[in-house]
Amino acid sequence: MIREACPTLAPQRREHIRLLVRESGVARVEDLRRELKVSVATIRRDLEVLEEEGKLRRVHGGAVSTENRLDEAVFDDKTNQFSKQKRAIAEEAYQLIGQEESLFLDGGSTTLCLARLLKNRNDLTVVTNSLRAAAELANSEPRVILTGGELRKISQTMVGPLTSAVLSQVRVDRAFMGTMGFCLKNGLTTTDPNEAFVKGLVAEQAVQVVLLADSSKAEKVSFARVSDWDKVDILVSDQKLPPIFTKSLPKRGLKVCVV
Amino acid sequence: MIREACPTLAPQRREHIRLLVRESGVARVEDLRRELKVSVATIRRDLEVLEEEGKLRRVHGGAVSTENRLDEAVFDDKTNQFSKQKRAIAEEAYQLIGQEESLFLDGGSTTLCLARLLKNRNDLTVVTNSLRAAAELANSEPRVILTGGELRKISQTMVGPLTSAVLSQVRVDRAFMGTMGFCLKNGLTTTDPNEAFVKGLVAEQAVQVVLLADSSKAEKVSFARVSDWDKVDILVSDQKLPPIFTKSLPKRGLKVCVV
DNA sequence: TTGTTTTTGATCGTTTTTGATAGAATTGCA
DNA sequence: TGCAATTCTATCAAAAACGATCAAAAACAA
DSSP: OOOOOOOOOHHHHHHHHHHHHHHSEEEHHHHHHHHHHHHHHHHHHHHHHHHHHTSSEEETTTTEEEOHHHHHOSSSSSTTTTHHHHHHHHHHHHHHHOTOOOEEEEEEEEHHHHHTTTTOTTOOEESSSBBBHHHHHHHSSSSEEEEEEEETTTTTTTEEEHHHHHHHHHOOSEEEEESSSEETEEEEEEHHHHHHHHHHHHHHHHHHHEEEEEGGTOOOSSSSOOOOOOOOEEEEEOTOOOHHHHHHHHHOOEEEEEE | OOOOOOOOOHHHHHHHHHHHHHSSSEEEEEHHHHTTTSOOOHHHHHHHHHHTTTTEEEEEEEEOOOOOOOOOOHHHHHHTHHHHHHHHHHHHHHHHOOTTTTTEESSSSSHHHHHHHTOOTTTTTEEEHHHHHHHHHHHHSSSEEOOOEEEETTTTTEEEEEHHHHHTTOOOOEEEEEOOOEEETTEEEESHHHHHHHHHHHHHHHHHHEEOOOOOTTTTOOSSEEOOOGOOOEEEETTSSSSHHHHHHHHHHHHEEEE
């Protein structure tokens, strides 16, 4: 006989698992199997469902609770998706940073990758309008300055007149910017005008502007214009960047790095 | 046999290490190996991961803490410690809030409790200089405005001149404040002058100031003066509040709620 | 009943984690 | 400085855990 009668309904069993994980914070697959008297395959499937529902987080050997914890709960959506490319881009960008600099990080997952790389640098000042970047750096070495302003929930960034007011009070050596799309004709564009305005303001003020944008953003045009190419000094992208950019942009005075 | 069954999940073990390092400030690889009953190789790998996450810094022979822990203790601990009282206080404070109001929340675990209660209110505007409160509200209904400013790591709040600049641009109906200590003679005090300055500024500008402070703060005096009692309109505390406060403060025009 | 869908358990090849080992690097001490 | 002891990194192999797949059992519908 391959299958035994099932004593509990699946949703009931999953609820049981959820409670076990929440109570102790962790649960191992093997323990759950013994507790619930089902095969490990079933446990794994249940964990998969529960993770999909956000009830817990799977780890090798079992699962851990997701309740509480600010830093991990907030992230993990877009961040892991294209992380390889983005991380490579972030690492390349990191090389640009010198000693004792002041930096600006705007919102976006690539700049968030970069934030992670800055954690042990106690010589840097990081200005950001990204709540995620701030949370990432909240317990690390660099000095962190938040721009303030109204929180735009969808991007977890601060925008608006209050943001502008603070930005006018600071000066950064290097600004690392993301974008929703870029093309030769329209330059950098993004969905939200408020967001675009802040980005534009930073691009004006920073000594050097570094655009971090993987190739999926190439030739995309969005609603709100951020800035033209002449404000950008360096573009860091990946190898799939269309050749037209590597050819044209240097003629306009930009440096292009592909990783 | 090369490998034994793993009794604890990797993230659990790493959390254990993190706490050990944070408590004593340092930990040697050999000690951790004995405590956790795994090989030194595993300990080293864990330390590597934790360092990557910025939770600690590796040194020859072990690791040292990067998370600063002074008298203000680490936040998560505080959140759980007196959570019952604090939650009761927060719930009482919540009753004060009307429709369509603008509120200020400052740092501290009690105000964080209050933030949780506001999540489903789409008619409110919440101004805060607390990164944790902002993170708590980041994916919820209320409009959120961050003050900006330099991030004070230990309290996870924004302070300094940039914060003041933004605060001067907004007006709130009700400010909910925490404090490190309060007494009749010195009013409200806290450890950090920057923090105190921001609190004082808010207290000046808010239409109504509500102090959320459990009885453990009573008769405590800290270094930096926040404000005198005449700026405070309501004190919400618990039943263990010394009677002297319930007697004296109403004479000074304050309302005192004990829960 | 019969036919269909869903759920479960077993198997197998792959990935991840762990522990051991060896050579390089660092530290402490003379 | 030189030497010994300790600790680190890199690498490999064993064990455990994993995902994909398939077939049996159960639940369901007509």
